[in-house]
Amino acid sequence: MNRPGGGPEEPGAGLPGTHAAFTALLEDSAEELYESAPCGYLSTLLDGTIAKINATLLGWLGLSRGEVVGRMRFSDLLTVGGKLYHETHFAPLLRIQGHLNGIALDLRTATGSRLPVLVTSTLKKSHDGEPLLIRTTVFDATERRAYEQELLRARRAAEEARRQAEADRERLCETLAVLQHSLLPETLPDIPGVRTACHYHTASTMQLGGDFYDLFELDDRRTAFFLGDVCGKGPQAAALTSLTRYTLRTALLHDVDPVANLGMLNTVLLDRYTGDDPRYCTAAVGVMERVEDTLEVRLASGGHPPALVIRVDGRVETLDTRGGMLVGALPAAQFVPARTTLRPGDTLLLYTDGLTEARVGPHRELYGDEALVSFAAGLAPTGPHRLVGALKDLLRGFGDGLDDDTALLAIGLPARTDTGPGIAT
Structure with missing residues (x-):
């Protein structure tokens, strides 16, 4: 703002009083600002003796100026831990660097309580570079410290919750694994002159699968087997699997006709699951009978x-059971029979659709039936253990393209050798 004559107005122009009075007012205001600032100020000699301190910091500490100035050092205001940190870190770094900013410390008040603060010194x-004194600004960090403590508690609680969740997950996985194994035979029986192998791949450790298989002797000549896949996942699928498995076992013990066994299972499922929650499955059921050196x-x-x-001569045959309907879906479901004879070196493979419905390649295409036949042909002739071992490697190679459980069951006869009967590998 300019005066009418053209020059700038002097500070205080237009205010009552003289220029000296205005200057005194400014000086009083500066001193008042120092004393009643929203933060603490103090100046100390090089040995830490307090030479000047403002009223704000004295109020926080509950001390008088006479108790502090010339009688106490800055370190005397600190807690025991703060004193140690001041002597070993704060003071040496300040002498080297000449400035420290935002250091968290605790002051000790007259009542013995702690006051969290942030200190900048x-x-x-002098003009010659000689150290004269230390100026320190102190900010009350009570709310900030409380916030940090709250964050720390929240972090610890989150970490504990994470650890608990991981422990719960591990226990759940163990429980699910035990339950899953309870739905499958622990081992396949040792049938004289017959080789068998099986495998169950679980797509998810957090879900119970619905695939199942079993093999058991009916008498000294005949052995029953089955393999299938129920709809759904989880506890309901496990209940359906249990019902299906034990129904088929019971039916096979009373009747060796596979078609009749599937009809019995169909009736049981329709009777058990009615209304708006139908449950069904796919299944292949068989009975094999030893006739001389073959299996009918x-x-x-x-x-x-x-x-x-998979024949000993390298051929791969598909047992045509097209037209067989889902078990448990329709009252008048039709089931398709098939027959074959296994000779020494031949292997029968049953599998669930998790194998053929795996996604492969950059375009995530279905692996498919043709690829499986080609894979098996590349192994021929082969025995159950070698076949299942190769399929296990194949399943692992699918990676995340395999998103469904897969059950495998292979049955075969040892191949003949020039020196007599041998065991297919």
Whole structure:
């Protein structure tokens, strides 16, 4: 703002009083600002003796100026831990660097309580570079410290919750694994002159699968087997699997006709699951009978992928069971029978559709039946253990393209050798 004559107005122009009075007012205001600032100020000699301190900091500490100035050092205001940190870190770094900013410390008040603060100190030097005194600004960090403590508690609580969740997950996985194994035979029986192998791949450790298989002797000549896949996942699928498995076992013990066994299972499922929550499955059921050095196999399928026979001469045959319907879906469901004879070196493979419905390649295409037949042909002739071992490697190679459980069951006869009967590998 300019005066009418053209020059700038002097400070205080237009205010009552003289220029000296206005200057005195400014000086009083500066002193008042120092004393009643919203933060603490103090100046100390190089040995830490307090030479000047403002009223704000004295109020926080509950001390008088006479108790502090010339009688106490800055370190005397600190807690025991703060004193140690001041002597070993704060003071040496300040002498080296000349400035420290935002250091968290605790002051000790007259009542013995702790006052969390943030301290910024600057070493004032003469024109010759000689240190003269230390100026320190102190900010009340009570709310900030409370916030940090709250964050720390929240972090600890989150970490504990995470650890608890991981422990719960591990226990759940163990429980699910035990339950899953309870739905499958622990081991396959040792049948003289017959080789068998099985495998169950679980797509998710957090869900109970619905695939199942079993193999058990009916008498000294005949052995029953089955393999299938129930709809759904989780506890309901596990309950359906249990019902299906034990129904088939019971039916096979009373009747060796695979088609009749599937009809019995169909009736049981329709009776148990009615209304708005139907439950069904696919299944292949068979009975094999030892006749001299061969196995006569009778098989029936209800909506299940066709079984494969890998012959000792390298051929791969598909047992045609097309037309077999889902088990438990319709009262008048039809189930398709098939027969085959296994000779020494031949292997029968049953599998669930998790294998053929795996996604492969950059375009995530279905692995498919043809690829499986080609894979099996590349192994022929092969025995159950070698076949299942190769399929296990294949399943692992699918990676995240395999998103469904897969059950495998292979049955075969040892191949003949020039020196006599041998065991297929």
